[in-house]
Amino acid sequence: KYNGNWGIKDKWGDFDLxxxxxxxxxxxxxxxxxxxxxxxxxxxxxxxxxxGLRMLYIIISGFIKIRF
Incomplete structure (x- = not known):
């Protein structure tokens, strides 16, 4: 599943939610x-x-997109 909001494929969907x-x-x-x-x-x-690196990337990019 491609998660266009966070810029990377989120295999589990947790971060999207x-x-x-x-x-x-x-x-x-x-x-x-x-x-x-x-x-x-x-x-x-x-x-x-x-x-783990993929999850960290989603967290960092999500934080940046939400805050800025």
Whole structure:
């Protein structure tokens, strides 16, 4: 999914929801989530370092676009 608002492909859609909600002054709340070990299969999250950089880029570019 290409997220034209933040200038990079957001694979998960989280930042589109969070930054979009912040932009229109909606309240953002946190709720606890419990995770358990997988019973079958493997994680779909590969290239953890590169995905971390992608998330950081979206956060920084979103902050700049919202603030300036």
């Amino acid at each position: 969070l930054l979009g909600a912040y932009r229109i002054n909606l309240k953002i709340r946190e709720y606890p989530v419990s995770y358990e070990d997988r019973i079958e299969g493997e994680t779909k999250m590969t290239n953890i370092f590169l995905n």
